[in-house]
Amino acid sequence: MTSPTTTSAATALPHRADAVEQHLGDPRDPANPLGFRQILAADERAEMFADGERALDAYGLGAEFVPPEYGGRLTRLDELVEIMRSVYRRDPCLGLGYGASSFIAAVNIWTAGSEEQRRHVAGLLLDHRKVSVAYHELAHGNDMIGTEFEAMPGPGGLVLNGRKEVVTNLQRSDAVVMFARTDRGPGSRSHSQLLVDKDRIPAGRMRYLPRFASSGMRGVQLGGIEFHDCPLPADSVVGRPGHGLETALKCFQITRTTLVAMFQGMLDTGLRTTLRHLSTRTLYGRPATELPEVRSVLAGVHADLLLCDAFATVGTRALHLLPAETPIYAQAVKYFISRVLMDAMHRLSTLLGAHFYMREGEHAIFQKLLRDIQPAGFGHAARAACQMSLLPQLPLLARRSWPGVEPAPADLFRLDADLPPVPFDRLTVTAGGRESLSSSLAAGLDAAPELATAHPVIAKVGAHLRDDLRRLTAECATLPPVELSVAAGSASYDLTHRYVNVLVGAACVELWRHNRHHPDPFLADPAWLAAVLARIPLHPGVQPPRLPHDLDRRLYGELIERYESATSLGLVRRRLAEPHPKEK
Structure with missing residues (x-):
């Protein structure tokens, strides 16, 4: 459509x-x-x-x-x-x-x-x-093939039996999209999606299970539902019968990309709240914000926010422009951004000290955000599940894309470029080993030779990622089948981490290159590019180092300017309703 x-x-x-x-x-x-x-x-x-x-x-x-x-x-x-x-x-x-x-x-x-x-x-x-959606069951987690909830043929249509748990807004919704087994045979075509209109459920055939309490997102109502011999019209099936898993996998590309990108708003408030608190504190005889260690952490978190924004921006635009490639990008965006956001909020909590868990007072919103951001890593799909989805695709990517396909189109990165409508009808389950963002890294660096001398970090990280893509091409082409399954060792999962880093680096380089003439001079400054590249965790399990001093100073200065002008902290400035305290 x-x-x-x-x-x-x-x-x-x-x-x-x-x-x-x-x-x-x-x-x-x-x-x-x-x-x-x-x-x-x-x-x-x-x-x-x-x-x-x-x-x-x-x-x-x-x-x-x-x-x-x-x-x-x-x-x-x-x-x-x-x-x-x-x-x-x-x-x-x-x-x-x-x-x-x-x-x-x-x-x-x-x-x-x-x-x-x-x-x-x-x-x-x-x-x-x-409208709510009931995919998962507690007994099976992300294993949707193991779904036991049934919608089997019956008089006049289907008959529902079974339960779903931990469903958001279940009792508050008027309709539920349900993932159900519609064939007891094995295989991926044994499941369908159903649109269940609650007004059409006969009395006594459905009951709600007790609400699940949670420490984060406390206000979100997580519930369960159970059906017993509940008749449902045949026209409740969404799409072709037996294609429920295929539909879900297509839709995950949109929702995994956009939802984790929305979570960035929490880090914006968390960073702003921390800065507001520290600007009123005195430590060791001077304002806390004058301490080099404090400024370094704040600057690094701002760089992390920009890094997430850059990758999310490219991933979201790819849904419009490169829908055949988003089976790759959606997994990478969810895997990468969720970890960076959670780690950044944790580092801010160390600056707040005992204040980070205070539930009253001017800065109490921070403890709520720190709890609420945790589902970024597991809600909808766990980070490990995203890695497991990427891993078996690596050998095909190594053969078909990494040796050098045509780079991604410029409109993927140009923030002033038009976008076509959301291509719901062009989403695919697999990318077939084809993606162009990784090739854009070398193309972007070669097309902007000034980056080699703009900042040492750009040259260093750019060379590392280019070389690592060549190494990945050789290593992934010969992976044995056992290393492409859930039984794979940690070294094989590390391959996905390294590959995602290449995608992130390409997104950042090309966003800078294609927006050098943006009205905001910050986007034209290679300093932001150097800062975000410095924050890419090049080695799995190892935190990236602190920003070099000159980038620390540049990113901290940008943070203060945005804070004082009440503008958002991402790549594109947006005027906020929250004024600086001096304006009050």
């Missing part, structure tokens, strides 16, 4: 993301009914922030998850990420519980649903209602 029109980046990105930001207001203002004080109170009660949900209803956030042909505003995934970052930087429970969980469910319908199913789900979301 596509639209013949494209959306101009010049008009697409700023206005709606800014509108959400201003609509929600300054979260630190005690008089703001949508501020941190009220968000934390809801978190203490383990409840969704009701006033926040009403505010998002008033904005019409549900329309952001619906394609325009069904009355919504979902034209660009990078724009959706920016909009949702404004929600996540305030309350991740709102981000997931109000929006992202419905988006995860709806993507399956836009990808494989019938026209009637699409219109039904669109109507629910446009009417501020929710």
Whole structure:
């Protein structure tokens, strides 16, 4: 399902993301009914922030998850990420519980649903209602093939039996996309997806299981559901019967990429909160922010945020421009960004000391964000599952792509370039060993020879990644079958880490090269490129070193300027509703 029109980046990105930001207001203002004080109170009660949900209803956030042909505003995934970052930087429970969980469910319908199913789900979301998705079962985790929940043929259609657990918004949703076994035979074609409209469930055939409590995302309601001989119309099947796993794997490419990119909003607030606290503290007779160690950590975290933004930006744009390659990029984005975000928040907690776990006071939002960011590493799909998906693809990539295919198109990196509509109908289960981002690393470095002398880090990391791709090509081409399975040793899993580093480095180099004429002079400065390349963990299990002193100073200066001007900390500046304390 596509639209013949494209959306101009010049008009697409700023206005709606800014509108959400201003609509929600300054979260630190005690008089703001949508501020941190009220968000934390809801978190203490383990409840969704009701006033926040009403505010998002008033904005019409549900329309952001619906394609325009069904009355919504979902034209660009990078724009959706920016909009949702404004929600996540305030309350991740709102981000997931109000929006992202419905988006995860709806993507399956836009990808494989019938026209009637699409219109039904669109109507629910446009009417501020929710749709949930029930993929997993506690007994089987990420092993979807092991699903026991059944929807077997019966009188008039299907009969549901079994249970699903730890499902977001289960009791609050009007419809559920369910992954079910529809054939007791083995194999990947024994499962289907179903759109279960709760209004069509006969009395006594469905019951809710007790809510699951959680330490992070406390307000998000995680529940379970059980069906017993529950009849369901045959038209509840989403797409072709037996193709449920294929549909899910296609949709994961969109949701894994965009959801972890949305989580960046938490690090933005975490970094801003830490800086705000340290700017009022005196240590060893001087302001804490004058201590070199403190500045170094803050600068490094800012570089990590920019690193995540760069890779997420390319991964999200690839969903529009290179959908046949996103079976690779989606796994890499989720694997890489989730770890960097969690590690960065942990390092900030060391600067806050005892204040990082305080649940009251001006900086109490930090402890909530530190808890809420943990699902980045396991929610929807664990980092290890992403590695397991990448590993068996390495030999084919080594033969078909790494020797040198045509580099990725320039529009993948140009922030002012148009994007075509979201290609739900062009997603594929496998990339077939084809991807072009890795080839863009050498192409980008060769096309910008000035980078060799711009900063020693660029030359050093660039050479390391180029050489490592050559080594990977030789090492992966001869991997025995046992090293491509769950029985693989740690050295084989390290190959995926090294490969993802190449993709990250290519994304960063090419973003800098293709945006040298951006109106923001920071994007034209190779210093940000040097800083983010320095933060790539080149050796598995080893933290990257601190930034060189000159990059420390440059990134810290940029952080302070953004903090004082109340602009976002990612690659593209955005005016925030939160003013600097001096403006109050």
